[in-house]
Amino acid sequence: MHEIITWQVGTGTVHAKTLIMTWIAIVLLLIFVFLGVRNLTSGKPGKLQNVLEWVVDFVRKLISDNMDYSKGAPLLSYLVTLIMFIFFSNMLGLIPNFVEPFFKHVETAKLNEILGEATLMSPTADINTTLALATLTIILVIALGIKHKGGRYFHHFIEPHPVFLPIHLIDILAKPMTLAFRLFGNIYAGEVLISVILLLPGLAVFGGGIIPMPVWLGFSIFIGAIQSFVFTVLTIVYIAQAVASDHS
Amino acid sequence: MNPFGIGFAYTIASAAASEGGGGGNPIAIDYTYFSQILSFLILVWILKKFAWKPLMDMMEKRRQTIEDNLAHAENERKEAERIRQEYQADMLKARQEAQAIIEKATKNSEDRSSEILAEARKETEKMKHAALADIERERDKAIADVRDQVVDMSIAVAEKIIQQRLDMKGQEALIEQFIQEVGDRPC
Numbered sequence: 001m002h003e004i005i006t007w008q009v010g011t012g013t014v015h016a017k018t019l020i021m022t023w024i025a026i027v028l029l030l031i032f033v034f035l036g037v038r039n040l041t042s043g044k045p046g047k048l049q050n051v052l053e054w055v056v057d058f059v060r061k062l063i064s065d066n067m068d069y070s071k072g073a074p075l076l077s078y079l080v081t082l083i084m085f086i087f088f089s090n091m092l093g094l095i096p097n098f099v100e101p102f103f104k105h106v107e108t109a110k111l112n113e114i115l116g117e118a119t120l121m122s123p124t125a126d127i128n129t130t131l132a133l134a135t136l137t138i139i140l141v142i143a144l145g146i147k148h149k150g151g152r153y154f155h156h157f158i159e160p161h162p163v164f165l166p167i168h169l170i171d172i173l174a175k176p177m178t179l180a181f182r183l184f185g186n187i188y189a190g191e192v193l194i195s196v197i198l199l200l201p202g203l204a205v206f207g208g209g210i211i212p213m214p215v216w217l218g219f220s221i222f223i224g225a226i227q228s229f230v231f232t233v234l235t236i237v238y239i240a241q242a243v244a245s246d247h248s
Numbered sequence: 249m250n251p252f253g254i255g256f257a258y259t260i261a262s263a264a265a266s267e268g269g270g271g272g273n274p275i276a277i278d279y280t281y282f283s284q285i286l287s288f289l290i291l292v293w294i295l296k297k298f299a300w301k302p303l304m305d306m307m308e309k310r311r312q313t314i315e316d317n318l319a320h321a322e323n324e325r326k327e328a329e330r331i332r333q334e335y336q337a338d339m340l341k342a343r344q345e346a347q348a349i350i351e352k353a354t355k356n357s358e359d360r361s362s363e364i365l366a367e368a369r370k371e372t373e374k375m376k377h378a379a380l381a382d383i384e385r386e387r388d389k390a391i392a393d394v395r396d397q398v399v400d401m402s403i404a405v406a407e408k409i410i411q412q413r414l415d416m417k418g419q420e421a422l423i424e425q426f427i428q429e430v431g432d433r434p435c
Binding site: 006013026081082 | 274275276277278279280281282283284285287288289291292294295296298299300301302303304306307309310313
């Protein structure tokens with residue numbers, strides 16, 4: 001199962017496989033989206049345009065359900081990108097690695113190791129990716145809180161009493177942590193189980209591998225969709241809490 | 249234990265072992281974190297600029313178009329309703345006018361007929377009066393003639409009587425009485 005393959009960058013390292021898979025996910029997402037917006041029309045939309053409009057409307061509704069839409073509208077692009085990127089990332093780990101034979105002997109940049117497994121890998125099965133997204137979420141929360149409430153935003157840290165300050169600090173740290181680990185855990189666990197099913201030995205491959213694999217892949221698609229939804233909704237909710245106008 | 253159970257347990261154990269042994273802790277944070285932040289932000293920027301913005305503009309445009317169409321349709325409907333009512337009013341007016349014309353014509357003809365009748369009646373009345381006056385006049389004339397003749401005859405009779413019996417003084421009173429009577433009698 002995913003051994004962490006690293007590239008040396010300066011004084012540190014990066015997870016090579018995660019980066020490659022992120023790029024693949026981004027390229028697939030860009031192809032999908034640009035095919036959808038290729039023939040934009042305000043008349044009768046094509047199928048892909050319809051899908052994209054559905055996603056945009058879906059996220060727009062999530063925003064307007066949770067907060068004053070005028071405050072959330074500038075976030076629409078970010079959130080649509082977020083939900084689609086996470087969904088594409090989650091799906092990537094379910095795709096069989098068809099290019100493995102071509103890279104078997106390519107030592108360059110450890111490509112033979114990176115593409116040496118039976119399936120691709122979800123970028124979201126790496127804690128770096130999920131933590132990066134969660135960090136962006138919490139930065140947005142704080143930035144928008146300050147933008148809409150100014151200095152009063154920090155007042156909520158000492159409500160209802162300054163004694164509660166540590167709890168609020170834990171809260172603001174726990175939010176991105178739970179976001180990151182929830183997504184990472186779900187997707188990583190799904191990929192571990194795929195590896196386990198692929199490792200079923202002997203008779204079990206025919207008796208057990210063929211039946212559980214499609215079942216688990218179907219369930220993983222479900223999990224992947226749900227987790228991208230949850231991540232986006234929680235981002236919206238956290239931002240909504242931060243920008244909600246005071247009841248006074 | 250059946251073979252499957254053993255195999256499955258072994259599989260999980262070996263997977264877990266390879267996980268722990270070869271790759272180390274799956275939760276390892278390094279520069280990938282920053283790289284991911286950067287790539288995601290770039291992705292957001294690209295998609296926002298080249299995909300979401302045109303897409304949302306188009307959706308807004310469609311919304312606007314539909315709104316315009318609806319407003320237009322509503323206007324058309326109102327206009328049609330207005331024209332319908334106008335036509336209805338016109339038709340009602342025309343019907344009322346026709347009714348009035350018919351009534352007026354009926355009244356005119358009635359008036360005319362009664363006028364003609366009255367005129368005819370007046371005419372006959374006049375003719376009757378004229379006739380009556382004629383009759384009256386003729387009668388008066390006749391009476392006057394008769395009276396003249398009576399007077400003449402009386403005078404003649406009186407002459408005759410006077411001629412025959414004037415000498416008879418005895419008859420004097422009788423003649424006087426006679427004359428008296430003739431004079432008193434209305435003609």
